[in-house]
Amino acid sequence: LGSFYGFNVDHGYLEGLVRGLKAGILTRSDYHNLAQCDTLEDMKLHLQSTDYGSLLTAGNEDLTVSLLDNRLKGTILTEFRCLRAHSLPPLSTFLDYITYSYMIDNVVLLITGALKHRDVEELLPRCHPLGTFDQMAAVGIARTHAELYSAILVDTPLAPFFQDAVSEANLDEMGAEIMRNKLYKAYLEAFYAFCWERGGATRDIMCPILEFEADRRSFIITVNSFGTDLSGGDRRALYPSCGRLYPEGLQLLARAEDHEQVKAVAEYYPDYKLIFSDTEDGSSRTLEDRFFEQEVHLNTLAFLDQFHLGVFYSYIKLKEQEARNIVWIAECVTQRQKSKIDNYIPIF
Amino acid sequence: MSGKERIDIFPSRMAQTIMKARLKGAQTGRNLLKKKADALSMRFRQILRKIIETKTLMGEVMREAAFSLAEAKFAAGDFSTTVIQNVNKAQVKVRAKKDNVAGVTLPVFEHYQEGGDSYELTGLARGGEQVSRLKRNYAKAVELLVELASLQTSFVTLDQAIKITNRRVNAIEHVIIPRIERTLSYIITELDEREREEFYRLKKIQEKKKQMRERTEKEIAARQALLGPIAEPSNMLTEETDEDLLFE
Numbered sequence: 270l271g272s273f274y275g276f277n278v279d280h281g282y283l284e285g286l287v288r289g290l291k292a293g294i295l296t297r298s299d300y301h302n303l304a305q306c307d308t309l310e311d312m313k314l315h316l317q318s319t320d321y322g323s324l325l326t327a328g329n330e331d332l333t334v335s336l337l338d339n340r341l342k343g344t345i346l347t348e349f350r351c352l353r354a355h356s357l358p359p360l361s362t363f364l365d366y367i368t369y370s371y372m373i374d375n376v377v378l379l380i381t382g383a384l385k386h387r388d389v390e391e392l393l394p395r396c397h398p399l400g401t402f403d404q405m406a407a408v409g410i411a412r413t414h415a416e417l418y419s420a421i422l423v424d425t426p427l428a429p430f431f432q433d434a435v436s437e438a439n440l441d442e443m444g445a446e447i448m449r450n451k452l453y454k455a456y457l458e459a460f461y462a463f464c465w466e467r468g469g470a471t472r473d474i475m476c477p478i479l480e481f482e483a484d485r486r487s488f489i490i491t492v493n494s495f496g497t498d499l500s501g502g503d504r505r506a507l508y509p510s511c512g513r514l515y516p517e518g519l520q521l522l523a524r525a526e527d528h529e530q531v532k533a534v535a536e537y538y539p540d541y542k543l544i545f546s547d548t549e550d551g552s553s554r555t556l557e558d559r560f561f562e563q564e565v566h567l568n569t570l571a572f573l574d575q576f577h578l579g580v581f582y583s584y585i586k587l588k589e590q591e592a593r594n595i596v597w598i599a600e601c602v603t604q605r606q607k608s609k610i611d612n613y614i615p616i617f
Numbered sequence: 618m619s620g621k622e623r624i625d626i627f628p629s630r631m632a633q634t635i636m637k638a639r640l641k642g643a644q645t646g647r648n649l650l651k652k653k654a655d656a657l658s659m660r661f662r663q664i665l666r667k668i669i670e671t672k673t674l675m676g677e678v679m680r681e682a683a684f685s686l687a688e689a690k691f692a693a694g695d696f697s698t699t700v701i702q703n704v705n706k707a708q709v710k711v712r713a714k715k716d717n718v719a720g721v722t723l724p725v726f727e728h729y730q731e732g733g734d735s736y737e738l739t740g741l742a743r744g745g746e747q748v749s750r751l752k753r754n755y756a757k758a759v760e761l762l763v764e765l766a767s768l769q770t771s772f773v774t775l776d777q778a779i780k781i782t783n784r785r786v787n788a789i790e791h792v793i794i795p796r797i798e799r800t801l802s803y804i805i806t807e808l809d810e811r812e813r814e815e816f817y818r819l820k821k822i823q824e825k826k827k828q829m830r831e832r833t834e835k836e837i838a839a840r841q842a843l844l845g846p847i848a849e850p851s852n853m854l855t856e857e858t859d860e861d862l863l864f865e
Contacts, residue, residue, distance in 0.1 A: 377699075378698055378699065381702045385702065385705075392698075392702075444738060445699065445702070445703065446741050453742070489742055489743060490741055492746075493738075493740065493742075493745030497738060498737065499738065499741075507741075555692075555746060557692050557743070557744060561692075593691055596691070597691045600687035601684075601687070604687065606680075609684075609688075612688075612691075
């Protein structure tokens with residue numbers, strides 16, 4: 270219960286900062302203006318009137334979509350680093366948890382690169398900057414899996430995930446994707462446990478978000494594994510168990526063989542039933558788009574409550590979604606495919 | 618241009634026959650080459666039409682493929698590094714075969730799949746549908762590109778072959794055949810002239826002989842006149858009386 274009284278002592282400044290930053294997230298009318306643009310130059314003009322200000326005017330490189338993408342990611346990175354630098358426990362642990370998902374991607378990339386004997390120096394710039402850890406360069410030195418695990422990965426914050434999910438023996442047999450998904454499952458479950466332990470408003474806000482994430486991954490892994498070599502038993506090892514589908518839904522999903530059966534599983538849960546039922550209307554929204562929408566909705570709910578850690582997580586996720594939206598609009602504009610330009614997910 | 622040349626050859630009847638045969642050969646060759654050039658041109662025009670069709674289709678397909686890449690990036694995040702890391706062998710390969718058109722070999726490329734899809738699980742947790750759509754679109758683009766490559770190489774090869782053939786046809790028509798014809802007419806004129814010379818010579822000899830005969834006759838007549846009447850030796854056969862007969 271110290272959460273209520275003592276929260277502002279440690280985290281009040283940062284919560285205020287995040288709420289201020291949240292006010293700068295683009296609104297529907299901003300997106301509408303951006304979608305009307307015909308060139309990237311117009312978009313740059315519109316972005317100058319938002320909180321992004323001189324994002325694109327600084328420097329004199331050519332204005333391309335990839336430049337825009339890099340600059341947007343750079344802003345998220347700076348904001349996150351600023352928050353992390355000023356934070357105290359338990360917020361600092363919470364923010365570290367957020368970085369673990371990027372770390373997992375980086376580790377998988379480096380491991381596959383090292384196993385194919387590629388130069389680590391080439392891969393380092395391609396890692397996600399939010400997921401850097403100290404031993405990254407050292408991953409390239411390891412020559413066998415055993416070395417990799419015992420010497421390097423053990424010291425990273427990801428070690429507990431490796432222990433649960435992956436043993437030394439089967440590191441080499443697994444493909445990169447399977448390893449990534451197993452690590453992510455362990456990560457989600459650990460994060461969920463952490464939030465549950467915090468209690469109070471943090472638990473009330475974060476746990477539904479993480480449950481949704483877990484279920485969403487289970488659904489999407491199932492749907493995407495139809496027609497591939499991934500069998501039901503293999504799939505089950507990838508389903509995170511911290512969602513609402515656990516345990517019965519996950520069992521049913523592992524046995525599902527086509528889209529109809531997956532939909533039948535979703536029927537038992539009213540939220541998911543809604544998501545699955547809309548995809549058959551012939552609208553241009555795919556299943557994934559609907560999941561994105563639901564995620565954004567849950568994240569916006571975080572700002573309605575105070576004195577909890579969820580605002581930080583939601584802010585980062587929403588900022589990322591905004592970056593994706595802007596890049597999508599930019600791509601549509603440059604490729605002159607205005608028909609699908611409204612496929613972005615509006616946030617506020 | 619070598620306008621007034623003819624082949625240097627001694628003009629004779631045999632040479633004339635040889636030249637006639639060569640003329641015939643040159644004309645047949647020219648007709649055959651013309652037929653080859655026509656066949657090649659026909660194929661050339663077909664290929665040109667196909668290229669235009671394929672290129673416009675290519676524009677559409679590439680545009681769609683690039684857009685599906687943007688969609689996949691929106692749904693699945695940045696998977697480019699994962700894809701690059703997992704590259705080991707090519708899945709789609711190209712074979713070259715030969716096609717023959719009127720004696721000209723044209724290369725034809727066809728693509729074939731080898732090995733399974735090593736990117737089956739990319740985007741497993743996010744954006745898998747967009748990634749598989751992306752793969753399909755780019756596979757279509759690659760097929761079109763291979764076809765376009767065959768068409769373009771055939772185009773270039775055929776173009777060269779047509780130029781060479783036409784050059785040969787023109788060379789035969791405007792250089793070889795006139796040269797042979799000129800040689801032939803030269804031979805014929807030489808032969809005619811030789812005949813005329815022969816004829817003239819004969820005539821001249823006859824005249825000379827006649828003149829000589831007249832001259833000798835005149836001389837005899839003159840000599841006879843000088844000698845007076847010459848008793849002709851008696852002709853035994855025309856004698857009426859024979860002296861040697863004692864008793865008559």
